[in-house]
Amino acid sequence: MKLVYEKSKPGRRASSLPRPELPAPEVPEELRRASPPRLPEISEPELVRHFTALADRTFGIDTGFYPLGSCTMKHNPRVNERVVNLPGFRDLHPLQEEDASQGALELMWRLQEILAEVVGLPAVSLQPAAGSQGELTGLLLMRAYFADRGEGDQRREVVIPDTAHGTNPASVTMAGYELVGVKTDPRGNVDLDDLRGKVGPQTAGLMLTNPSTLGLFDEGIEEITRIFHESGALMYYDGANLNAICGISRPGDFGFDIVHFNLHKTFSQPHGGGGPGGGPIAVRERLEPYLPVPAVVGEGDTFRLDYERPKTIGKVRGFCGPFGVFVRSYAYIRSYGPALREMSEVAVLNANYLLARLKDTYEAPFDRLCMHEFVLSGRRLKREHGVTTLDVAKRLMDYGFHPPTIYFPLIVPEALMIEPTETEAKETLDAFADAMLEIAREAAEQPELPKEAPHVRPVKRLDEVRAAKQPVVRYRFEQHEKPRGAGEPRQLEAQKGA
Numbered sequence: 127m128k129l130v131y132e133k134s135k136p137g138r139r140a141s142s143l144p145r146p147e148l149p150a151p152e153v154p155e156e157l158r159r160a161s162p163p164r165l166p167e168i169s170e171p172e173l174v175r176h177f178t179a180l181a182d183r184t185f186g187i188d189t190g191f192y193p194l195g196s197c198t199m200k201h202n203p204r205v206n207e208r209v210v211n212l213p214g215f216r217d218l219h220p221l222q223e224e225d226a227s228q229g230a231l232e233l234m235w236r237l238q239e240i241l242a243e244v245v246g247l248p249a250v251s252l253q254p255a256a257g258s259q260g261e262l263t264g265l266l267l268m269r270a271y272f273a274d275r276g277e278g279d280q281r282r283e284v285v286i287p288d289t290a291h292g293t294n295p296a297s298v299t300m301a302g303y304e305l306v307g308v309k310t311d312p313r314g315n316v317d318l319d320d321l322r323g324k325v326g327p328q329t330a331g332l333m334l335t336n337p338s339t340l341g342l343f344d345e346g347i348e349e350i351t352r353i354f355h356e357s358g359a360l361m362y363y364d365g366a367n368l369n370a371i372c373g374i375s376r377p378g379d380f381g382f383d384i385v386h387f388n389l390h391k392t393f394s395q396p397h398g399g400g401g402p403g404g405g406p407i408a409v410r411e412r413l414e415p416y417l418p419v420p421a422v423v424g425e426g427d428t429f430r431l432d433y434e435r436p437k438t439i440g441k442v443r444g445f446c447g448p449f450g451v452f453v454r455s456y457a458y459i460r461s462y463g464p465a466l467r468e469m470s471e472v473a474v475l476n477a478n479y480l481l482a483r484l485k486d487t488y489e490a491p492f493d494r495l496c497m498h499e500f501v502l503s504g505r506r507l508k509r510e511h512g513v514t515t516l517d518v519a520k521r522l523m524d525y526g527f528h529p530p531t532i533y534f535p536l537i538v539p540e541a542l543m544i545e546p547t548e549t550e551a552k553e554t555l556d557a558f559a560d561a562m563l564e565i566a567r568e569a570a571e572q573p574e575l576p577k578e579a580p581h582v583r584p585v586k587r588l589d590e591v592r593a594a595k596q597p598v599v600r601y602r603f604e605q606h607e608k609p610r611g612a613g614e615p616r617q618l619e620a621q622k623g624a
Contacts, residue, residue, distance in 0.1 A: 130173075131601045140169060183584050187199050187396075193530045195534075195544055196531060206395075210457075234429075234447075245385045251263070251406060253442055255442075257364075257391075257403065260387065262300055262301060262442070263405075265284070265303065266442075268284075269330075281329060283304045284333060285306045286308070287316050288535075288537050291335060291339060306324050306329075314340045316346060316350055325353050325359065332359065334361070338367070340492060340500075341501060343497055365387045369548075370473060373467025373470060374471070384409050387408070388404075389452070393454070394458040395454050403451065404452065418443075420432055421435065422446065473498040476547065477499055477500055479555060480555055484559055488542065489505060501535065501538050503542070507540075508540055511569040515533060517576040518562075523580040523583050524581050524582050525561040527558055531543035
């Protein structure tokens, strides 16, 4: 398929702009271009066909099974899109006066109340734009809390397990804390013996995902909470895997003091490729004074924005947060109503069904029931047949499935992290399991098939190292680099952890 620049012909146009009879404004000399930009010139039919062809090549949750571990790629109900496109929501300006935006404020207030109940904590801010910003916001709250108590200089460390999402250590560093790692024990829990030696008066808190990225609920959560709270530290819950426990158990009841949500994951928002997302944060009473402003508050039948919070950390985002995400999430939660726990129960059931079908062929590093996702290891295929986890992932594309997360968590060699979510039918799960088992058979009998996959995709295996080191981000016309020949060497295996 040619690039749109390669289809360009001088003089062709896909649109005609009006030419008002107004004088052209003077552009300051320092801002003027030396020559017009070289944009593609193409007719409207060709332009439509070009982008339609690109859309046809795009894989998404609407085109197939998307078991990307820890990403919760569930179906996004179309009723959510109808609701968010109601004119009163869609056309509302963020600077609209409060008395003319009561419906939006009420929706945000009600969503806050629901989220508070889901995690068992009393105060919520919707402002953070995504889970990663929710993490940073939570750590900034932690910093403000200890600074207010005169312990800011003393408590400089945040503990993170070796199964943590990559955003956790990044957030710790951005918040100005020092990272302290803790190991995982043979059952997939936080290693309590390792933990006890790393928590003390210097500790600000723990960042923990529960269930973890291994898909396992930590069996020592009560003891973990006791260790941190007895040292005066705070407990932070990474809500990336909240889809496993909604309506069943609550992080606040485990002892967590701060929780961030991933609305786009747990409560069904089209996401990927950089957004959109929503990362609200919930806290205990003693941390509420530090939450971002403005806070959405209800007073009888009216709602307003409250900026009078003297101890607030300030704003972490423009306006009140990603409003469209709020509407979709609210619609999704209300569609379940009191039966919200069914969402998590089916997610856990689907994951355990797939695990049961695959664990004898692909190694399960921990012999336990999983939660909403699970991790397998492809090291047996690599050891016996030279077929890597990357090969398995690429071959899955030939069977019409998006690959799962691979080479993460880092503590599992040749890892495959699989999350089916609650919205997939048994027939889809069986088709995926059959494909995984067939690939294992191919590895033993025809290893060149997975090693050279994908075979039927529009784009074959890429040179990932070269793409990272020498990215081509613009078209250079006559000077544009020509593609390399098919016979030239290429990258065949991703680096561990890539």
